[in-house]
Amino acid sequence: MSVPIIVWFRNDLRLADNPALAAAVQDSATHGAPVIPLYILEDEATDATAPSSARALGGAQRWWLHGSLERLGACCTRRGSPLLLRRGDAGAVLEALVAETGAGSVLWNRRYAPALAARDAAVGERLKERGVDVRSFNAGLLAEPWTVSKKSGGHFKVFTAFWRHLAATLSPPRPTRAPATLKAPKDRPAGDALADWTLLPTKPDWAAGLRERWVPGEVAAQSRLAAFLDGPVGAYAAGRDRPDQDGTSALSPYLAFGELGPRQIWHAARHAADARPELAPGIEVFLREIGWREFQYHLLHHVPDLPDEPLDRRFAGFPWRTDAAGFRAWRRGRTGYPIVDAGMRQLWETGWMHNRVRMIAASFLVKDLLLSWQQGERWFWDTLVDADLAQNVGNWQWVAGSGADASPFFRVFNPVLQGGKFDPEGDYVRRYVPELAGLPRRWIHQPWAAPAEVLRKAGVTLGKDYPHPVLDHGAARDRALTLYRTHKRRA
Numbered sequence: 001m002s003v004p005i006i007v008w009f010r011n012d013l014r015l016a017d018n019p020a021l022a023a024a025v026q027d028s029a030t031h032g033a034p035v036i037p038l039y040i041l042e043d044e045a046t047d048a049t050a051p052s053s054a055r056a057l058g059g060a061q062r063w064w065l066h067g068s069l070e071r072l073g074a075c076c077t078r079r080g081s082p083l084l085l086r087r088g089d090a091g092a093v094l095e096a097l098v099a100e101t102g103a104g105s106v107l108w109n110r111r112y113a114p115a116l117a118a119r120d121a122a123v124g125e126r127l128k129e130r131g132v133d134v135r136s137f138n139a140g141l142l143a144e145p146w147t148v149s150k151k152s153g154g155h156f157k158v159f160t161a162f163w164r165h166l167a168a169t170l171s172p173p174r175p176t177r178a179p180a181t182l183k184a185p186k187d188r189p190a191g192d193a194l195a196d197w198t199l200l201p202t203k204p205d206w207a208a209g210l211r212e213r214w215v216p217g218e219v220a221a222q223s224r225l226a227a228f229l230d231g232p233v234g235a236y237a238a239g240r241d242r243p244d245q246d247g248t249s250a251l252s253p254y255l256a257f258g259e260l261g262p263r264q265i266w267h268a269a270r271h272a273a274d275a276r277p278e279l280a281p282g283i284e285v286f287l288r289e290i291g292w293r294e295f296q297y298h299l300l301h302h303v304p305d306l307p308d309e310p311l312d313r314r315f316a317g318f319p320w321r322t323d324a325a326g327f328r329a330w331r332r333g334r335t336g337y338p339i340v341d342a343g344m345r346q347l348w349e350t351g352w353m354h355n356r357v358r359m360i361a362a363s364f365l366v367k368d369l370l371l372s373w374q375q376g377e378r379w380f381w382d383t384l385v386d387a388d389l390a391q392n393v394g395n396w397q398w399v400a401g402s403g404a405d406a407s408p409f410f411r412v413f414n415p416v417l418q419g420g421k422f423d424p425e426g427d428y429v430r431r432y433v434p435e436l437a438g439l440p441r442r443w444i445h446q447p448w449a450a451p452a453e454v455l456r457k458a459g460v461t462l463g464k465d466y467p468h469p470v471l472d473h474g475a476a477r478d479r480a481l482t483l484y485r486t487h488k489r490r491a
C-alpha cells in the first residue's frame with residue numbers, strides 16, 4: 001500500500017527525537033508508504049480576531065524560522081523526501097493536501113499554547129471526519145501538563161513542589177535517531193519557495209547581529225548542547241548569573257523552535273553527569289532550569305488566560321502609567337541606567353538577552369517606569385529569537401509580582417547594585433554600551449554620579465553621548481511601593 005503519510009512539522013523542527021516522524025517512518029517501512037514532510041506558515045498576523053495565545057511570530061523569530069526551515073529542508077531532501085512548504089490556514093491546507101495526494105494519515109507533535117492546542121484538535125477532528133488517520137505525539141516536554149498533578153489533586157502553583165514531584169517521577173523515553181531515509185511520493189506536490197515567504201528583513205536589514213550570533217538548526221543545536229555539557233555546565237550554578245561571561249547554554253531558541261527537545265537534553269545531561277561526576281552539581285541546577293520551562297507550560301495549560309490576565313487577581317486593574325517617551329527609552333536602551341540599556345541593546349542586536357538582565361530590565365519597566373508588563377512582553381515577543389508564549393508571559397508575570405511563585409512586587413531590582421554584583425568589572429556594559437567603555441568600574445553602573453573629571457577623561461558628556469537617567473531609581477521605587485499599597489488596600 002502506498003497511501004502517503006503527511007508529517008506536519010511545527011515547533012519541532014528536527015529529525016532526531018521526533019516521535020511523529022519516527023512513527024511515520026515506521027509505518028512507511030511496514031507498508032511502503034511515502035512520507036510527505038510539511039511545514040505550513042500560518043499567518044495569524046492577518047487575523048485580528050486570533051486569540052492572543054495564537055499570535056504571529058515576531059520579527060526575530062521570522063528570521064530564525066527561515067534559517068531553520070532552510071536547514072530542515074536540506075536534511076529532508078538528503079534523505080529522499082523534500083520538505084513541502086505551504087502557506088495559509090492549517091486546516092484548509094491539510095484538507096487540500098490530503099485530497100490532492102490521497103494521504104491516509106496526518107501525524108504531528110503536540111503544541112501547548114491553549115489557542116493552538118484547540119485549533120489543532122479542531123483540525124484533527126475535521127480530518128478524522130474525512131476518514132484520515134490522525135495521530136499526535138509529545139516531542140516538546142518532559143511531561144505534558146495533564147500528566148502532572150498534586151497528590152491532593154489539581155495543578156501545581158509553586159515551582160519547588162512541581163519540580164520535586166517531577167524530578168522524582170520522571171523517566172523520559174530515550175530519544176530516537178534521525179531516520180536514514182524518507183521515501184518520497186511518486187508525484188511530488190508543488191509547494192512554495194522559502195524565499196517567497198520573505199521571512200528575512202530587507203528594508204532595513206536589521207539582522208546582521210543575529211547572523212553573527214546564531215546558527216539556527218538541529219545540527220547547531222546538537223553541537224551547542226555538546227559544547228556546553230563538555231565543561232561549561234560545571235560552573236553553571238554560579239556562572240549562570242553573570243551576563244559578562246558565557247555561562248549559560250544559549251539553547252533557548254533551539255528549544256523554542258524544537259530543533260532540540262528537552263528529552264535529548266535530559267539524557268545527554270544525565271550521561272554527562274555519569275561520565276564526569278564533577279559536573280553533576282552544575283547539571284542538577286541546569287536541569288532545574290529545564291524544569292522551569294516545563295512549569296511555565298504547566299501553568300499556561302491550566303491557566304489559559306495567563307497572557308492577558310494577572311495570575312494573582314489582586315493585580316487586576318492595577319493603575320499602570322502610560323509614558324510613550326519612557327517606553328521608547330527602554331526599548332532603545334537609552335534609560336540612562338547602563339545595565340538596563342546594555343540588556344535592551346543586547347536584545348536588539350542579537351535577539352537574546354541574558355536571564356539576569358531580563359529580570360533587571362523587566363523590573364525597570366514594570367516597577368520603575370510603572371508600565372504594564374504586557375507592553376514589555378510584547379516587545380520581547382517581537383525581538384527575542386527564543387520568544388515562547390509560556391516562558392515569556394510566565395516570566396513577565398513573575399517579575400511583575402503577579403505570577404506563580406512570583407518575586408513580590410515590593411522587591412524592586414536596584415539597577416546599580418545588580419550591575420555591580422553581576423557585572424562587577426562592567427565588561428557587559430562596555431560591550432553593549434560602547435560610549436561608556438572608557439569609564440572605570442567604580443562608575444560604570446552609575447555614570448551620573450561620576451566626578452566631572454572622570455567623565456571628561458572617559459570622553460563621556462552626559463545628555464550628549466549617553467542619556468541622563470530618565471528617572472531617579474529611589475524616588476521611582478517609593479512611587480511604585482505607594483501605588484502598590486494603595487491598590488492592594490482597594491483590591
Ligand code: FAD
Pocket residue numbers: 240248249250251252253255256286289290292293296353354355356358359362380384386387388389391392393395396399
Ligand atoms: P540556560 O540558563 O542555559 O537554561 C537552560 C534552559 O532552561 C533555557 O534554554 C530555558 O529553556 C530554560 N530556562 C532557563 N531559565 C528559565 C526561566 N527563568 N524560565 C523558564 N525557563 C527557563 N525564555 C524563553 O525561552 N523564552 C522567552 O520568551 C523568555 N522570556 C523571558 C522574559 C523575562 C522577563 C524573563 C525574566 C525571562 C524570560 N525567559 C524566556 C527565561 C530565560 O531568560 C531564558 O530561557 C534564558 O535566558 C535562555 O538562555 P539560556 O538558554 O542560555 O538559558
